[in-house]
Amino acid sequence: xxxxxxxxxxxxxxxxxxxxxxxxxxxxxxxxxxxxxxxxxxxxxxxxxxxxxxxxxxxxxxxxxxxxxxxxxxxxxxxxxxxxxxxxxxxxxxxxxxxxxxxxxxxxxxxxxxxxxxxxxxxxxxxxxxxxxxxxxxxxxxxxxxx
Amino acid sequence: xxxxxxxxxxxxxxxxxxxxxxxxxxxxxxxxxxxxxxxxxxxxxxxxxxxxxxxxxxxxxxxxxxxxxxxxxxxxxxxxxxxxxxxxxxxxxxxxxxxxxxxxxxxxxxxxxxxxxxxxxxxxxxxxxxxxxxxxxxxxxxxxxxxxxxxxxxxxxxxxxxxxxxxxxxxxxxxxxxxxxxxxxxxxxxxxxxxxxxxxxxxxxxxxxxxxxxxxxxxxxxxxxxxxxxxxxxxxxxxxxxxxxxxxxxxxxxxxxxxxxxxxxxxxxxxxxxxxxxxxxxxxxxxxxxxxxxxxxxxxxxxxxxxxxxxxxxxxxxxxxxxxxxxxxxxxxxxxxxxxxxxxxxxxxxxxxxxxxxxxxxxxxxxxxxxxxxxxxxxxxxxxxxxxxxxxxxxxxxxxxxxxxxxxxxxxxxxxxxxxxxxxxxxxxxxxxxxxxxxx
Numbered sequence: 364x365x366x367x368x369x370x371x372x373x374x375x376x377x378x379x380x381x382x383x384x385x386x387x388x389x390x391x392x393x394x395x396x397x398x399x400x401x402x403x404x405x406x407x408x409x410x411x412x413x414x415x416x417x418x419x420x421x422x423x424x425x426x427x428x429x430x431x432x433x434x435x436x437x438x439x440x441x442x443x444x445x446x447x448x449x450x451x452x453x454x455x456x457x458x459x460x461x462x463x464x465x466x467x468x469x470x471x472x473x474x475x476x477x478x479x480x481x482x483x484x485x486x487x488x489x490x491x492x493x494x495x496x497x498x499x500x501x502x503x504x505x506x507x508x509x510x
Numbered sequence: 511x512x513x514x515x516x517x518x519x520x521x522x523x524x525x526x527x528x529x530x531x532x533x534x535x536x537x538x539x540x541x542x543x544x545x546x547x548x549x550x551x552x553x554x555x556x557x558x559x560x561x562x563x564x565x566x567x568x569x570x571x572x573x574x575x576x577x578x579x580x581x582x583x584x585x586x587x588x589x590x591x592x593x594x595x596x597x598x599x600x601x602x603x604x605x606x607x608x609x610x611x612x613x614x615x616x617x618x619x620x621x622x623x624x625x626x627x628x629x630x631x632x633x634x635x636x637x638x639x640x641x642x643x644x645x646x647x648x649x650x651x652x653x654x655x656x657x658x659x660x661x662x663x664x665x666x667x668x669x670x671x672x673x674x675x676x677x678x679x680x681x682x683x684x685x686x687x688x689x690x691x692x693x694x695x696x697x698x699x700x701x702x703x704x705x706x707x708x709x710x711x712x713x714x715x716x717x718x719x720x721x722x723x724x725x726x727x728x729x730x731x732x733x734x735x736x737x738x739x740x741x742x743x744x745x746x747x748x749x750x751x752x753x754x755x756x757x758x759x760x761x762x763x764x765x766x767x768x769x770x771x772x773x774x775x776x777x778x779x780x781x782x783x784x785x786x787x788x789x790x791x792x793x794x795x796x797x798x799x800x801x802x803x804x805x806x807x808x809x810x811x812x813x814x815x816x817x818x819x820x821x822x823x824x825x826x827x828x829x830x831x832x833x834x835x836x837x838x839x840x841x842x843x844x845x846x847x848x849x850x851x852x853x854x855x856x857x858x859x860x861x862x863x864x865x866x867x868x869x870x871x872x873x874x875x876x877x878x879x880x881x882x883x884x885x886x887x888x889x890x891x892x893x894x895x896x897x898x899x900x901x902x903x904x905x906x907x908x909x910x911x912x913x914x915x916x917x918x919x920x921x922x923x924x925x926x927x928x929x930x931x932x933x934x935x936x937x938x939x940x941x942x943x944x945x946x947x948x949x950x
Contacts, residue, residue, distance in 0.1 A: 371888065371891050372891045372894060372895065387801075387804075390804060391800060391804075394800070394803070394804065396894065399890075399894060399897075399922075400887065400890035400891055400893075400894050401886065401887075401890045402887075402890075404674075404675045404676030405676060407676065407803075408676045408803060408804075408805070411803065411804045411805075412804055412805035414804075415804045415805065415806070434887070434891060436884050436887070436888075437884075481805070485805075507887065
C-alpha cells in the first residue's frame with residue numbers, strides 16, 4: 364500500500380458482515396471523530412458518505428473487515444480491508460446501477476448499484492484492489508486543503 | 511470548539527432555580543447538545559449551546575428548571591388588546607374538544623376584545639403548495655443535495671446549526687406560515703389605516719417556547735418581529751369562557767382540513783404532493799439528521815422534522831394531551847375534507863413574484879469556513895488523542911455522577927481543563943486498577 368505520509372492519528376474499527384442491525388455505526392463513529400477534530404463540514408460529509416458506503420459493502424458482500432482512519436498533515440485516509448469473496452470485475456462494479464445485491468437487500472433499500480460510484484464521486488483519490496476469493500482492499504483519500 | 515459560531519449563540523432560555531435543584535443529573539443526560547453540567551455536586555448549570563428544545567424542563571422531577579417566558583399579563587386589559595393583531599397557532603383549534611371548531615375559537619378571540627384576528631390555516635395551504643413548487647424547481651438543479659428540511663420547527667434549525675451545519679443549505683428560503691401571516695396582516699392594516707408598520711404590534715399565541723424565544727430575541731433564522739408572544743395555556747381559561755357564550759355568525763376560518771392538519775406530525779407534508787417523510791421526537795430527529803448528513807435518504811424530497819412527539823400539538827404550552835388533540839384534529843380534517851381551498855394559478859403567480867421567499871436572517875448565507883490550517887488540525891488531533899488517552903482510564907459506567915452526560919464528554923472536559931479527574935466517582939478504584947501513581 365503506498366502510504367508514505369506519516370499518520371498523526373490512527374483509529375481502527377471492526378465491521379461485522381451481515382449484521383444489519385448495527386450497520387452504519389462505524390461510519391457514525393468516523394463522522395463523530397472528524398467532527399470533534401473540527402474539520403469543515405463538507406469534508407466530514409464526504410468522508411462519512413464514503414465510510415458509510417464502504418461499510419455497507421462489507422455488511423452486504425464482504426467478510427470480516429477492519430476500517431482504518433488515518434489522518435496526516437494533508438489528508439484523511441480511510442482504508443477498508445476484508446477477507447470476503449472479492450469483486451470479480453472491478454470496472455463493472457464501478458458502473459452506476461450495476462449491482463449483485465440479493466433481492467432481500469434491495470427490499471431493505473440497499474444495493475442500488477450506487478456504492479462504489481458514490482465513493483468515486485466523493486473522494487479526492489481512491490484505489491481498489493480485489494482478487495476473487497481473497498478479499499477486497501479499498502483506500503480512500505480526502506485532501507484537507509482541496510486545490 | 512467546533513459548532514460554536516458566535517452569531518447564532520444566544521443565552522439559554524432555561525433558568526435553574528438553585529434552591530430547588532438537588533444536583534441530580536437527569537437534565538444533564540436529557541440535553542441533546544450536552545450543554546448542562548453539574549459541577550462539584552451542586553446545582554445544574556447551562557454552559558453551552560441551548561437550542562430551546564425543552565427536554566431538560568420535561569426531565570426535571572423537582573421542577574427546578576423553568577423556561578424564561580415573557581411577562582404577558584398586560585394583554586388582558588381591554589384597552590391594550592384592542593390594538594393588537596392576534597395570530598394564533600393552528601394548534602389552538604385542537605384544544606377545546608370536538609364540538610369547538612376553528613371558527614368558534616377565532617370568534618372567541620374577537621369577543622375577548624381582539625379586533626384583528628388572523629387565521630393561519632389558509633396560509634398553511636398556500637405555503638404547502640409553494641413548497642411543492644420549490645421542490646420541483648430544485649429537483650431540476652443537478653447535484654442539489656436532497657432531502658430538503660422543513661423550516662417550520664425552530665428547534666430543528668438550531669439543532670442543525672450547532673450539530674449538523676453542513677445541512678443548513680437544505681432549509682428552503684420559503685417563509686413559514688406564521689411569517690407570511692405576520693408580514694401580510696401588518697402590511698394590509700398599514701395601508702388600510704395609514705399606520706406606520708412599526709406601530710402595528712402582533713400577538714402570537716403559540717404552543718412552542720422556541721417560537722416564543724425566536725420572536726422575543728429576534729433570533730435567527732426568522733425575520734425579526736419585535737412582537738408579543740404568549741403560550742396557549744396562558745389564554746386558555748378566559749378564552750374557553752368566551753367560546754361557551756358565543757353569539758356570533760361571522761366566518762373567519764376558510765381553509766380545508768389540510769391547512770388545519772399542519773398542527774400535527776405528518777400534517778405539513780400531507781399537503782405537499784411529493785415524496786416526503788415526517789419525523790417527530792427529538793431522538794428520532796437526531797438519528798435522521800445523522801443519516802441525512804451521511805448522504806442517505808437522497809431519494810426523499812422533503813423531510814418534516816418536529817422535535818415534539820406527534821408534532822406541535824405536543825408542544826409544552828398546550829393544555830390537553832397530545833393524543834386527544836390528535837383525535838380532535840383528525841375529526842376536523844374529516845369534516846373539512848382534504849381538498850385545498852386555494853387558487854393554484856394565483857399561488858403560482860405569487861410564487862413567481864417571490865411572494866413566498868424570505869432571507870433566512872443571516873443564518874443560511876455565507877459559505878463554509880476556510881479549511882483548517884495544519885496547526886489547527888494538529889491541535890484538534892492532539893486534543894482528540896488526549897481525550898482517548900483519558901477515556902482509557904475511565905470506568906465507562908456512564909453514571910454521570912461527575913456531572914457530565916457521559917464518560918466521553920467527561921474526558922473532553924478534562925482535556926479542556928474544565929473538569930478534574932478526581933471528579934470521577936470511581937477514580938480511586940480506577941487508580942488502583944491501573945496502578946496510576948502520577949498526580950493527574
